[in-house]
Amino acid sequence: MGLALPGRRRIALAAILLAVAAVLAFPAQAAAAATLPGLALASVTRMVAAYVLSLTFAIVFGLTAATNRRAATVLLPFLDVLQSVPIFGFFPAALLFFVATFHGHPAGLEIAVVFLIFTSMAWNMAYGVYESVITIPRDLEVAGQSLGLTGWLRFRRLLFPSMIPKLVYNSMLSWSNGWYFLVASEVFTAFGETHTRPGLGAFIAEAGIAADMGAIALGLGALAAVVLALDALAWRPLSLWSERFRIESTSREALRVPGPYERFRWLPRFPGIRANAIGRLRPLAQAWERASLRLERGYVGHPAVVRTVRRADMIMFLAIVGIVVVAGLAGIAGLVARGLPADASRIPGAVLVSFGRLSLAYVVALAWTVPMAAWIGRDARAARVMTPVLEVFASLPATALLPAILAFSIAVASFAGLVEDLAALLIGLFAMQWYLLFNLIAGVRTIPGDLEEAARAFGLRGRTYWRRVLLPALAPSLVTGSITAWGAGWNATIVSEYVPYGGVVYDADGLGAILARATFATPPDPEMVLLSVLAMIAVVLSLNKLVWRPLYRRVATLYRMEVQ
Amino acid sequence: MTDAPPLLEVRGISKSYVDGAKEFKVLDGIDFAVRDRDFVCVVGSSGCGKSTLLRIIVGLEPPTAGTVRFEGQPIRADNPQVAMVFQSFALFPWLTVEQNVELGLEARGRPPGERRERARRSIEEVGLTGFENAYPRELSGGMKQRVGIARALAMEPLLLCMDEPFYALDGLTAQSLRDEILQLWSDPEHPPRAVLMVTHNIEEAVYLADRVIVLSDRPGRILAERRIDLPRPRNRKEPEFYGWVDELYSLIV
Numbered sequence: 155m156g157l158a159l160p161g162r163r164r165i166a167l168a169a170i171l172l173a174v175a176a177v178l179a180f181p182a183q184a185a186a187a188a189t190l191p192g193l194a195l196a197s198v199t200r201m202v203a204a205y206v207l208s209l210t211f212a213i214v215f216g217l218t219a220a221t222n223r224r225a226a227t228v229l230l231p232f233l234d235v236l237q238s239v240p241i242f243g244f245f246p247a248a249l250l251f252f253v254a255t256f257h258g259h260p261a262g263l264e265i266a267v268v269f270l271i272f273t274s275m276a277w278n279m280a281y282g283v284y285e286s287v288i289t290i291p292r293d294l295e296v297a298g299q300s301l302g303l304t305g306w307l308r309f310r311r312l313l314f315p316s317m318i319p320k321l322v323y324n325s326m327l328s329w330s331n332g333w334y335f336l337v338a339s340e341v342f343t344a345f346g347e348t349h350t351r352p353g354l355g356a357f358i359a360e361a362g363i364a365a366d367m368g369a370i371a372l373g374l375g376a377l378a379a380v381v382l383a384l385d386a387l388a389w390r391p392l393s394l395w396s397e398r399f400r401i402e403s404t405s406r407e408a409l410r411v412p413g414p415y416e417r418f419r420w421l422p423r424f425p426g427i428r429a430n431a432i433g434r435l436r437p438l439a440q441a442w443e444r445a446s447l448r449l450e451r452g453y454v455g456h457p458a459v460v461r462t463v464r465r466a467d468m469i470m471f472l473a474i475v476g477i478v479v480v481a482g483l484a485g486i487a488g489l490v491a492r493g494l495p496a497d498a499s500r501i502p503g504a505v506l507v508s509f510g511r512l513s514l515a516y517v518v519a520l521a522w523t524v525p526m527a528a529w530i531g532r533d534a535r536a537a538r539v540m541t542p543v544l545e546v547f548a549s550l551p552a553t554a555l556l557p558a559i560l561a562f563s564i565a566v567a568s569f570a571g572l573v574e575d576l577a578a579l580l581i582g583l584f585a586m587q588w589y590l591l592f593n594l595i596a597g598v599r600t601i602p603g604d605l606e607e608a609a610r611a612f613g614l615r616g617r618t619y620w621r622r623v624l625l626p627a628l629a630p631s632l633v634t635g636s637i638t639a640w641g642a643g644w645n646a647t648i649v650s651e652y653v654p655y656g657g658v659v660y661d662a663d664g665l666g667a668i669l670a671r672a673t674f675a676t677p678p679d680p681e682m683v684l685l686s687v688l689a690m691i692a693v694v695l696s697l698n699k700l701v702w703r704p705l706y707r708r709v710a711t712l713y714r715m716e717v718q
Numbered sequence: 719m720t721d722a723p724p725l726l727e728v729r730g731i732s733k734s735y736v737d738g739a740k741e742f743k744v745l746d747g748i749d750f751a752v753r754d755r756d757f758v759c760v761v762g763s764s765g766c767g768k769s770t771l772l773r774i775i776v777g778l779e780p781p782t783a784g785t786v787r788f789e790g791q792p793i794r795a796d797n798p799q800v801a802m803v804f805q806s807f808a809l810f811p812w813l814t815v816e817q818n819v820e821l822g823l824e825a826r827g828r829p830p831g832e833r834r835e836r837a838r839r840s841i842e843e844v845g846l847t848g849f850e851n852a853y854p855r856e857l858s859g860g861m862k863q864r865v866g867i868a869r870a871l872a873m874e875p876l877l878l879c880m881d882e883p884f885y886a887l888d889g890l891t892a893q894s895l896r897d898e899i900l901q902l903w904s905d906p907e908h909p910p911r912a913v914l915m916v917t918h919n920i921e922e923a924v925y926l927a928d929r930v931i932v933l934s935d936r937p938g939r940i941l942a943e944r945r946i947d948l949p950r951p952r953n954r955k956e957p958e959f960y961g962w963v964d965e966l967y968s969l970i971v
Binding site: 296297301311 | 773776778795796798800801802804805806807808809810811812813821822824825826853869873
């Protein structure tokens with residue numbers, strides 16, 4: 155591309171000029187902008203810490219569940235529940251615990267924030283590891299056995315590589331999930347006290363409290379820039395690299411899952427930076443190779459040590475599970491013994507209100523994502539133009555958009571008195587829609603070319619085409635996207651139904667609002683927190699078990715594309 | 719010549735799977751031996767438990783009853799003197815050809831220099847020199863199976879076990895690989911000393927084997943054991959060749 159370099163230079167020049175003009179025009183915002191790199195670094199550090207923790211947890215947990223059948227009977231249902239726990243629900247308790255442990259030192263807050271992000275990242279990664287290990291082809295497993303692969307070498311040569319595709323894919327989901335909770339957790343009010351850790355999320359939230367539109371825009375821009383830069387420099391190369399570890403399979407099982415939609419294709423590749431990074435990492439990789447060989451020898455030499463470590467690991471995990479279960483049961487028993495609080499009777503109605511609002515957001519999301527996916531999934535030129543735009547929007551977590559959405563809702567719906575409802579609806583929409591869109595685009599891409607051509611040859615057009623080709627082909631990815639979208643939607647109710655903005659709290663009715671009110675009250679109401687968290691777990695789990703899973707099974711067998 | 723213990727001795731092997739309250743018998747009372755310089759084919763229709771038998775023989779699955787002895791000792795899964803070739807190739811997609819071939823030696827803690835040298839030799843024996851750094855997905859089916867064979871040869875096994883190794887290949891490729899296996903086996907200087915192969919292709923068994931063991935449908939029992947005494951190289955067009963194929967067919971059907 156001969157024109158690429160001058161074109162890029164021109165863009166860079168324009169950006170610099172624009173920045174200079176901006177500084178001259180808005181000196182106050184420019185001073186604020188100067189603090190942004192430091193804040194971004196602080197936020198990214200928290201994300202990385204939480205990610206490393208999640209990765210370690212996911213591998214240990216997923217591997218144990220996949221290789222130890224007895225452990226799996228405990229671990230898998232546990233994971234199922236964890237995945238549907240509204241994360242903000244137990245954050246105040248965790249925050250209180252860590253702050254008390256560190257006697258109010260900021261380190262306690264930092265750990266609490268990292269812990270919250272960890273809980274938003276770890277579960278789907280663990281499930282990805284579990285799925286990868288149990289779907290290793292039998293022959294490959296047998297070949298490893300007959301070649302004598304055991305212990306560490308088996309992990310390094312067979313188990314870990316086979317995890318990589320799903321682990322990278324889920325890491326990308328977890329990473330954007332992490333941004334969502336990072337932004338929400340840098341400023342958190344619990345037990346009558348507001349705790350703030352400096353970061354991009356805090357910057358945006360504070361701009362929202364001050365209703366400062368310029369600062370909100372600045373913060374959102376910086377956040378989008380950081381998110382996209384990391385996607386370009388880390389996630390995109392990683393996802394391309396992970397393709398190497400995909401096991402070619404002729405089994406039908408493998409076809410059931412629509413392939414991950416390859417995101418961020420349009421981002422620049424930075425070949426220079428990448429080559430440089432690889433050059434720097436190579437000695438590290440070699441050192442790792444040598445160290446792991448030494449570890450392997452030690453492992454083979456001392457099986458008793460290995461067994462002890464593994465047993466200790468298991469005991470620790472079971473102890474944690476035990477404590478959580480016992481504490482939960484004790485809380486419930488206490489509730490039952492003392493009688494339910496007066497507000498408990500409001501929970502069923504609130505569930506219905508939240509459900510109705512989420513349904514409306516879901517319908518709105520469907521109404522635009524299905525045609526959009528059909529358009530960019532089949533039209534290469536549309537994809538080139540629209541994908542970057544959509545992915546920039548998608549890179550902004552819904553929590554970061556709270557102030558912007560509130561400002562919009564106040565401007566639009568004040569006269570009708572519907573500010574809270576509109577804001578909650580929009581936040582729910584932003585939490586749900588991207589999961590639908592990107593799953594649907596992947597679904598459109600899996601329609602085989604032959605089928606498209608056959609449809610054209612038989613003159614299928616308009617409504618007939620949609621009814622007979624497109625919608626059936628989209629059904630599996632629609633259900634997959636819906637499961638994730640609804641999970642995210644329920645989780646969002648806690649932030650969407652109770653939003654502090656410009657010194658006022660916008661409080662819509664609903665389950666999330668009940669939970670948030672009980673949490674933020676002074677003093678907080680632990681009984682209502684527990685009850686509403688339990689209600690939310692019950693709703694999410696039963697929707698998954700009774701609606702989505704059966705639907706997915708039916709759709710997967712009916713509308714699956716069999717590719718030769 | 720029956721004084722020394724045979725290379726492989728299979729005695730009274732039975733295998734059942736339990737599914738709920740029901741018990742499925744897959745193999746029933748299998749008895750045979752593989753001696754030095756033998757090329758033995760086990761034939762039977764699909765689902766007769768051939769592959770299960772092979773997995774029991776190499777120690778990857780325990781039998782419900784019976785014993786497998788290798789050079790007089792109970793078989794162990796990680797016995798380097800028995801190597802396995804798979805119908806699906808079972809190559810590690812994230813390792814290069816050379817890394818795949820080295821893997822068994824790596825597992826035995828051989829130093830890198832020796833590993834590389836033995837791997838290169840096996841790769842040369844199967845005619846893949848120049849493809850050491852290729853990844854399996856870049857190779858054709860026939861080349862993939864050559865890697866599978868090289869990986870087995872690198873272990874310098876006494877017994878080479880093959881599970882339908884040519885099933886997934888086209889006819890021409892399969893035939894040239896059959897001839898190469900015969901060549902490797904007939905060279906007394908190089909391993910393997912004996913080959914045990916499972917196949918459902920009777921013609922292939924008659925073309926390759928000294929002895930053919932015919933299994934019945936589930937549960938697999940030995941219906942017959944025949945010594946094929948045709949001179950090598952064998953010609954598929956000769957009436958004697960067809961005589962054997964017909965006889966074995968009539969045993970199965």
